[in-house]
Every structure is written in structure tokens, then in C-alpha cells.
Amino acid sequence: MMLKNGLIMFLDRLMNKLIFASKFYLKPGHITQIKSCPYCHGNNLKNYTKKREALVWVSLKQCQDCDFIFQSPRLSERGLEQYYKKDYRKMRRVPDFENNFSRELRKGQNYLNQIHPYISDFKNKKILEIGSARGGILKVFKDLGADVEGLEWDIACREFANKKGINTKVQFNELNNSKFDLIILSHVLEHVDDYSSFLEEITGVMNDDSLIFISVPGRKTFERSIQIAHLYYFTPESLKAICDKYFSDCLFINDNIDALYRREKSFE
Numbered sequence: 001m002m003l004k005n006g007l008i009m010f011l012d013r014l015m016n017k018l019i020f021a022s023k024f025y026l027k028p029g030h031i032t033q034i035k036s037c038p039y040c041h042g043n044n045l046k047n048y049t050k051k052r053e054a055l056v057w058v059s060l061k062q063c064q065d066c067d068f069i070f071q072s073p074r075l076s077e078r079g080l081e082q083y084y085k086k087d088y089r090k091m092r093r094v095p096d097f098e099n100n101f102s103r104e105l106r107k108g109q110n111y112l113n114q115i116h117p118y119i120s121d122f123k124n125k126k127i128l129e130i131g132s133a134r135g136g137i138l139k140v141f142k143d144l145g146a147d148v149e150g151l152e153w154d155i156a157c158r159e160f161a162n163k164k165g166i167n168t169k170v171q172f173n174e175l176n177n178s179k180f181d182l183i184i185l186s187h188v189l190e191h192v193d194d195y196s197s198f199l200e201e202i203t204g205v206m207n208d209d210s211l212i213f214i215s216v217p218g219r220k221t222f223e224r225s226i227q228i229a230h231l232y233y234f235t236p237e238s239l240k241a242i243c244d245k246y247f248s249d250c251l252f253i254n255d256n257i258d259a260l261y262r263r264e265k266s267f268e
């Protein structure tokens with residue numbers, strides 16, 4: 001019986017992969033070639049590495065002028081929309097929400113330990129996580145008395161988080177012009193098509209002394225992090241160069257790559 005279920009699950013996953021690979025290759029409007037560096041706009045690009053995911057080659061290029069690494073060809077804006085709506089969860093599905101929630105709690109504890117030296121008391125602090133998944137990271141801060149809100153596209157994750165008491169919405173315009181003391185972006189920036197506009201938009205919900213914590217896949221996990229959904233492959237240096245344009249005070253950035261910024265330098 002177990003063997004039969006295992007076989008059915010295997011065939012189901014294989015079918016998903018085949019369907020996805022055919023869609024990926026056959027819909028030209030869903031694929032785009034990136035002809036110049038998204039960071040410095042230089043045209044001097046070379047092939048960096050490639051890896052298969054779900055029968056699709058994920059190819060990375062590196063800019064020879066600034067070393068920035070990114071995926072090309074990759075899903076276009078339209079392709080990404082379709083991918084997140086229909087394929088992403090199916091391809092990377094981990095059905096056990098409780099188990100994932102526990103993993104998020106551990107991650108949240110790790111983030112808390114890193115942020116604690118800069119915010120000693122979280123009571124009544126307003127915290128926004130963008131891409132908040134099942135709400136586990138926010139739960140850690142809520143338990144310390146913080147006033148937390150999440151934004152999450154995936155409806156199943158959103159419903160789960162709301163059941164756990166984590167107030168989760170879909171997009172920015174539902175935030176009622178609130179400003180937040182701390183913004184959390186956990187493994188989000190590498191997915192965002194236009195990270196410049198995205199970071200610009202985030203500054204709109206921050207005060208001058210607000211902090212932003214950003215985590216992206218680190219150097220040690222580079223190989224594992226290569227996937228269709230990851231458009232950009234940051235190093236601490238490239239992430240810093242990008243963040244420095246929007247936030248003026250880098251409190252830390254490490255090899256994992258976790259970074260904490262204050263929007264404006266404080267001169268106390």
C-alpha cells in the first residue's frame with residue numbers, strides 16, 4: 001500500500017514537472033532574456049553556471065563590470081505571475097503546514113537574536129513582514145508583545161497564519177498608510193522582478209529610525225539556492241551596494257547573508 005502511494009506521488013510529481021517544462025519552453029511570452037546587468041546596466045555578461053530544476057535549465061549570468069549574478073533567460077513578469085499562481089507551490093510543495101510553521105519559529109528566533117542588540121524591547125513595536133508565509137517568524141515577535149502584520153500572496157498560507165492569530169493581508173494598499181518600526185524580508189528579495197521599485201515602496205512604510213532586516217540565500221548555500229524562482233544571486237557586497245541606495249545606515253551584513261539597516265543614520 002505504502003509502495004503504491006509512493007509510486008502515485010512519484011508519478012504525480014513527474015507529471016507536474018513535465019507539464020511545467022513544456023509550458024516553460026513553449027510559451028515565448030513567459031520567458032525573457034536579460035541583455036544588460038540589472039545592477040549596473042553594463043552589457044559585458046558571461047555565463048556563470050547552470051543547473052536543472054524540474055527538467056528546466058536554470059542559467060546564471062555574471063556581469064563582468066560589477067560581478068552581479070542573475071538568472072537569464074528567466075520567467076518574464078507575466079511568466080512569474082503565472083508561475084506563482086499555478087506552479088510554484090505545486091513544484092516546491094511541502095504539505096505539512098505545522099512542520100513548516102515550526103521551522104519558521106526557529107528562523108524567527110535566529111532573526112530575533114540578531115536584531116535584539118538594536119531593539120531591546122519589542123513591546124508595542126510595529127513589525128511588518130513581507131512574504132510572511134505561515135506567520136511563524138512574526139509569531140516569535142508577537143509573543144514579545146510586538147504589534148505584527150504580514151503580507152502574503154499565497155491564500156493557504158494566509159489562512160493558516162490568520163488562524164494562528166497572525167494578522168496577514170495580501171498587499172501594501174491594505175496597510176492603511178501605517179509606518180513600521182521594523183520590516184522583515186526573509187528570502188524575498190531574490191524573487192522580486194524589480195527590486196529597485198520594491199525597496200523604494202518599502203521606504204514609504206518606514207520612519208527615519210525604522211529598521212529593515214533582509215535575509216537572502218548565503219554563500220554557503222549558493223548551489224542549493226539555484227532555482228527558477230530565484231532571479232538574483234546576491235553576495236554580501238552586491239546586497240550592500242543595492243541597499244545602500246535606499247537605507248543609509250548599515251548596522252550589519254554577514255556571510256549568511258543577513259543584513260540589518262536603519263533607514264537614516266542617527267546622530268545621537
Ligand SMILES: [Zn+2]
Nearest residue numbers: 037040063066
Ligand atoms: Zn553589472
